[in-house]
Amino acid sequence: MANTYTLIASSTVGAGGASNIEFTSIPSTYTDLKLVTSLRMSSSGQWYTLKFNNSTSTYSDRYLLGSGSSAASGIDGGQPALAGSAEDSTYTANTFANSENYIPNYTSSNYKSYSGDGVQENNATASYMAFWANLWSTTSAITSIKIEAQGGVNFVQYSTAYLYGISNS
Amino acid sequence: MPTKLIINCETGEQTEVELTAEEIAQREADAKAYEAELKAKEAEAAAKAEAKAELLAKLGITAEEAALLLS
Numbered sequence: 108m109a110n111t112y113t114l115i116a117s118s119t120v121g122a123g124g125a126s127n128i129e130f131t132s133i134p135s136t137y138t139d140l141k142l143v144t145s146l147r148m149s150s151s152g153q154w155y156t157l158k159f160n161n162s163t164s165t166y167s168d169r170y171l172l173g174s175g176s177s178a179a180s181g182i183d184g185g186q187p188a189l190a191g192s193a194e195d196s197t198y199t200a201n202t203f204a205n206s207e208n209y210i211p212n213y214t215s216s217n218y219k220s221y222s223g224d225g226v227q228e229n230n231a232t233a234s235y236m237a238f239w240a241n242l243w244s245t246t247s248a249i250t251s252i253k254i255e256a257q258g259g260v261n262f263v264q265y266s267t268a269y270l271y272g273i274s275n276s
Numbered sequence: 277m278p279t280k281l282i283i284n285c286e287t288g289e290q291t292e293v294e295l296t297a298e299e300i301a302q303r304e305a306d307a308k309a310y311e312a313e314l315k316a317k318e319a320e321a322a323a324k325a326e327a328k329a330e331l332l333a334k335l336g337i338t339a340e341e342a343a344l345l346l347s
Contacts, residue, residue, distance in 0.1 A: 116285045125281045126295060126303060132286040152310070258310030259303035261278065270285065 111276070113137070117269040124149055124261035128268045129253040133213075137272030140210040144254065144268045145203040147194035149261040153227070153235050154189040157208060158253040159219070163187065165244040172237035175229075185257075190239050192225025193256050196263075202228040203266065214248040278303070 115137075118128050133140070146155060168188035171180045183189040191206030206225030213219060223239040243249075254268055277294045284291075295303070332339060 116283045116288055118281055118283045118290055120281065121292065123279060123292075125292070126278045126299075128281045128283070130283050130285055132284050134285060259306035270283075 111274045112141075113272045113274070115140075115270045115272045118267065120262050120264055120266040122264050124263050125266070126259075126261055127253050127255040128262065128266075129251060130268075130270050131251045133250050133252065133270070134272070135214045135248055135250075136274075138212065138275040139273040140213050140249070140252075141271040141273055142208040142210070142252065142254075142268065143271070144191060144193075144206045144208075144266075146192075146206070146254075146256070146266045146268075147203045147263045148196050148256045149263050150196050150258065152195060152256060152258045152260055153192065154225075154237075154257045155191050155193045155206075156185060156187040156255050156257060157190040157221070157223075157241075158187045158255060159243055159245070159249045160247060160251055161253065162243070162245060166241065167244065168239055168241040170237055170239045172235055175232045175234045187243075187255075188239075188241050189257060190221070190223045190241055191254075192227050192235060192237060193262065193266075194227055195229070196260075198227060198229040198231070198234070204228065210249065210252075216246045216248075218245065219243040219249060 115133065116130055163186050166186050166188040168183050170183060190208055192204040194202055194204040204225060204227040206223060208221055208223040210219065210221040221241050226236040227234045256262060278300060279292045279294050282291050282293055332342060
């Protein structure tokens with residue numbers, strides 16, 4: 108059986124926290140990328156963004172979310188756009204939000220569509236889960252991915268990110 | 277000093293790098309913008325709730341009765 112699902116790299120945040128996590132020099136040898144995260148923030152907030160090749164333009168998005176008491180849909184419109192969940196610092200201690208992002212055809216010269224799903228964990232009514240359908244309207248191959256918490260806050264110790272390469276053969 | 281994590285996928289090396297003054301300034305701007313956005317959303321929600329309450333009072337019905345009318 109072909110080895111089509113390969114861990115490219117992983118990261119665990121240390122004691123001092125980190126303002127962002129960036130995977131650089133991503134090899135172009137795979138068909139798709141998959142990012143798996145477990146994140147908690149140092150301040151109140153819900154989401155993270157994905158920045159490709161350090162670009163701050165041409166991102167668009169649609170989302171569906173549930174807050175624990177209501178549902179909503181819409182457009183974030185941020186540059187870069189929201190793409191996944193990070194745990195709010197006020198939620199149950201030592202819990203982390205889980206998310207996945209799928210980035211197909213990341214070396215293609217077409218625009219890059221990517222998707223995300225994320226959930227938070229909280230021993231209370233408020234706890235967000237969401238889906239994202241995003242587009243980065245750029246023809247360059249993706250060579251780096253930066254994960255940043257919304258609102259300029261840190262990721263706390265033991266937050267993790269895993270980047271996998273998926274091959275179609 | 278705030279730091280960022282950089283993982284080189286070719287070498288597997290993970291380095292912790294201090295943010296530059298420019299990056300710190302950007303983060304502070306992002307935090308302020310996010311706070312302003314949250315406040316704007318809260319104000320919008322409060323204004324909507326107030327308008328709803330005023331309308332219900334004007335009609336002389338409760339929120340439950342209004343929901344029943346719309347069902």
